[in-house]
Amino acid sequence: MISIQHISKKYKGADNYSVLDLDLHIAEREIFGLLGPNGAGKTTLISMLCALIKPTSGTFSIDGLTYKENKRKLKQLIGIVPQEYALYPSLTAFENLQYFGSMYGLKGKELHDKITNFLEHLGLGKFANKRIETFSGGMKRRVNLIASILHEPKVLFLDEPTVGVDVQSKNVIIQFLQELNAKGTTIIYTSHHLNEAENFCTKVAIIDHGKIIVEGEPAHLIHTNEGAHSLEDVFLSLTGKALRDHA
Amino acid sequence: MHKLWASTYKEFLLLIRDMGGVAILFVMPLVLIITITLIQDSTFQTVKDIKIPILIVDKDHGDVAKTMLEGLEDSNSFEVIEKQTEEEAKNLVSKGEYQLAVIIPEKLTEDLHQKISNNVDGIMAKVMGEEADSLPKPDVENKEVKLYFDPATQQSFKSSVKNGIDKMISKIETQSIYKAFQEQISDNPEEAIFETENFITFTEILPKIEGRDVLPNSVQHNVPAWTLFAIFFIIVPLSINMVKEKSQGTFVRLRTNPVSYATVLGGKTILYLLVCLIQFVLMLLVGVYVFPAMGLPALDVSGRLPLLFVVALFSGLAAIGLGLLLGTLAKTQEQSAPFGATFVVILAAVGGVWVPVFIMPKFMQVLSNISPMNWGLNAFYDVFLRQASLMDIVPEITLLFIFFILTTIIAIVYNEKKNAV
Numbered sequence: 001m002i003s004i005q006h007i008s009k010k011y012k013g014a015d016n017y018s019v020l021d022l023d024l025h026i027a028e029r030e031i032f033g034l035l036g037p038n039g040a041g042k043t044t045l046i047s048m049l050c051a052l053i054k055p056t057s058g059t060f061s062i063d064g065l066t067y068k069e070n071k072r073k074l075k076q077l078i079g080i081v082p083q084e085y086a087l088y089p090s091l092t093a094f095e096n097l098q099y100f101g102s103m104y105g106l107k108g109k110e111l112h113d114k115i116t117n118f119l120e121h122l123g124l125g126k127f128a129n130k131r132i133e134t135f136s137g138g139m140k141r142r143v144n145l146i147a148s149i150l151h152e153p154k155v156l157f158l159d160e161p162t163v164g165v166d167v168q169s170k171n172v173i174i175q176f177l178q179e180l181n182a183k184g185t186t187i188i189y190t191s192h193h194l195n196e197a198e199n200f201c202t203k204v205a206i207i208d209h210g211k212i213i214v215e216g217e218p219a220h221l222i223h224t225n226e227g228a229h230s231l232e233d234v235f236l237s238l239t240g241k242a243l244r245d246h247a
Numbered sequence: 248m249h250k251l252w253a254s255t256y257k258e259f260l261l262l263i264r265d266m267g268g269v270a271i272l273f274v275m276p277l278v279l280i281i282t283i284t285l286i287q288d289s290t291f292q293t294v295k296d297i298k299i300p301i302l303i304v305d306k307d308h309g310d311v312a313k314t315m316l317e318g319l320e321d322s323n324s325f326e327v328i329e330k331q332t333e334e335e336a337k338n339l340v341s342k343g344e345y346q347l348a349v350i351i352p353e354k355l356t357e358d359l360h361q362k363i364s365n366n367v368d369g370i371m372a373k374v375m376g377e378e379a380d381s382l383p384k385p386d387v388e389n390k391e392v393k394l395y396f397d398p399a400t401q402q403s404f405k406s407s408v409k410n411g412i413d414k415m416i417s418k419i420e421t422q423s424i425y426k427a428f429q430e431q432i433s434d435n436p437e438e439a440i441f442e443t444e445n446f447i448t449f450t451e452i453l454p455k456i457e458g459r460d461v462l463p464n465s466v467q468h469n470v471p472a473w474t475l476f477a478i479f480f481i482i483v484p485l486s487i488n489m490v491k492e493k494s495q496g497t498f499v500r501l502r503t504n505p506v507s508y509a510t511v512l513g514g515k516t517i518l519y520l521l522v523c524l525i526q527f528v529l530m531l532l533v534g535v536y537v538f539p540a541m542g543l544p545a546l547d548v549s550g551r552l553p554l555l556f557v558v559a560l561f562s563g564l565a566a567i568g569l570g571l572l573l574g575t576l577a578k579t580q581e582q583s584a585p586f587g588a589t590f591v592v593i594l595a596a597v598g599g600v601w602v603p604v605f606i607m608p609k610f611m612q613v614l615s616n617i618s619p620m621n622w623g624l625n626a627f628y629d630v631f632l633r634q635a636s637l638m639d640i641v642p643e644i645t646l647l648f649i650f651f652i653l654t655t656i657i658a659i660v661y662n663e664k665k666n667a668v
């Protein structure tokens with residue numbers, strides 16, 4: 001589904017590469033977890049795949065398409081849930097979703113019904129006509145998610161979709177994503193919640209300093225790492241315990 | 248098309264959710280236009296009805312000084328206060344207590360008469376074919392009437408005072424010359440040989456429509472100028488709207504959506520153009536209905552409404568193009584808001600909103616030609632004051648339209664370049 005060859009990214013003015021010569025293949029219907037410490041390059045990688053930033057070098061294709069040749073088509077094919085909320089605070093949840101749905105060419109009753117269903121499904125039915133600025137973090141996360149899947153993308157990218165939300169919200173989101181996956185959506189997601197990833201992902205890659213250190217099924221990784229009982233053990237043994245503050 | 252309408256509707260919602268912003272957008276231009284017109288109208292009346300106190304130091308004590316004093320008093324613009332010494336008058340003016348002190352030099356009357364009689368004698372001698380008088384004539388120095396202005400005095404006031412005094416002095420000189428001739432020719436000084444009143448005077452001929460004069464007044468001048476200013480101010484809220492999308496992350500989402508930047512800008516253009524037109528309607532309503540109620544002359548829009556809307560529409564487009572460009576280039580509100588506001592003021596100044604273009608220095612006049620506000624202003628004046636037809640304003644509205652297209656294209660190309668993948 002996604003095929004990445006030798007992709008690298010060095011930001012303008014930065015000293016180091018944020019993503020360096022990375023190769024990755026993600027199969028259709030996978031739930032793929034990109035895990036790594038702060039600054040590892042997860043957001044950078046996803047941003048390149050979503051055509052938000054330009055790779056310094058390397059190529060990739062999604063469902064056989066590239067942005068160079070099929071930009072519109074590819075954009076229609078994928079969905080992105082950004083790390084930051086990307087909603088208009090002064091508009092209601094419904095208005096936000098209506099607008100972003102329209103940008104994918106959806107309209108009329110079809111769009112209206114979709115929005116209502118999704119809001120209902122994610123426990124926001126009552127709040128459809130409330131402004132986003134009055135929402136809690138967990139509620140915003142859920143609207144942020146709906147805004148990216150109204151057009152039923154084949155591939156969904158999520159950058160830390162469960163950060164800053166309570167257990168209830170988190171469970172609703174994870175369950176919803178599993179349903180989407182069951183219907184055929186390929187999911188690529190980044191997270192710092194290793195327990196969540198361990199149970200949720202069909203495959204994970206641990207990435208640090210812009211490179212993939214290890215890749216495989218969570219159970220397999222735990223199994224092959226000596227003394228590891230969880231994904232967290234694997235993670236710590238591979239990335240070390242030092243803080244990762246650099247800019 | 249559907250995406251464009253959805254974008255326009257979203258912009259509409261964003262705008263009305265900020266009612267304070269909407270109020271400012273519509274009310275401030277009205278406050279502006281009322282304030283400016285009131286000020287200009289009252290300064291106009293000040294000059295006519297209120298007397299400005301000025302100081303006079305009369306060192307001459309002769310007829311000429313007396314005539315000047317009378318002239319100043321008769322002008323109805325000044326209240327003349329006499330002071331004894333130049334020093335005192337000078338101090339009062341430099342402290343800003345008076346705008347102006349006029350110092351009439353010593354022996355002005357005497358020397359003027361001397362100078363004139365020297366000249367007249369010479370001429371008479373030539374005319375009569377006599378040898379020039381062998382008696383040596385006393386030499387007469389040129390005289391200076393000194394004017395002390397308060398440094399804070401406006402240039403326009405200074406020049407009009409200088410002109411007025413200059414005129415008065417030449418009149419006194421002319422009359423003295425006539426008088427000297429009269430004394431030479433006639434024995435009876437009462438006999439009127441020369442008409443000393445001005446031979447040439449002037450009247451202002453105003454354009455007429457259907458036989459009645461069209462009087463340009465402060466309202467006819469102000470409403471177009473400040474309406475244009477208000478229309479261009481749209482670039483501030485528009486660019487803030489765009490910068491906000493960047494900081495809120497919604498622009499990032501839009502970039503991942505299958506929608507072109509042109510469509511996004513199109514939605515903004517449609518909505519903000521509507522805002523401009525509503526602003527324009529409000530300004531006209533104030534001019535037509537509120538001004539007369541406040542004792543100001545009413546704005547006369549009879550027969551030119553369609554053309555006025557055409558000019559407003561294209562001016563609005565030009566302003567929006569500029570706003571789209573600024574919103575695309577700016578990264579923060581701290582960049583876009585102060586820059587936008589100052590830039591509009593500069594465009595207004597260069598475009599002739601404050602000071603008419605024809606009195607600007609040559610260089611600025613050339614610069615003025617490239618201010619879109621100047622094109623808009625000319626088009627408005629063509630319609631308001633020169634009875635123009637649609638054909639007459641085609642050049643100006645074409646320029647405004649080209650400006651809109653150019654700025655928008657630059658914005659789109661810049662965005663494409665910056666976000667190329």
Ligand SMILES: Nc1ncnc2c1ncn2[C@@H]1O[C@H](COP(=O)(O)OP(=O)(O)OP(=O)(O)O)[C@@H](O)[C@H]1O
Pocket residue numbers: 011012014018036037038039040041042043044045246247
């Ligand atoms: N716009 C930018 N300009 C320069 N450097 C950047 C920029 N964005 C990110 N970086 C750098 O690139 C590296 C990778 O950042 P990235 O945001 O991809 O990390 P991440 O894995 O998503 O981290 P986190 O878990 O904190 O979200 C970091 O060192 C970061 O400082």
Ligand SMILES: [Mg+2]
Pocket residue numbers: 042043044083159
């Ligand atoms: Mg990140």
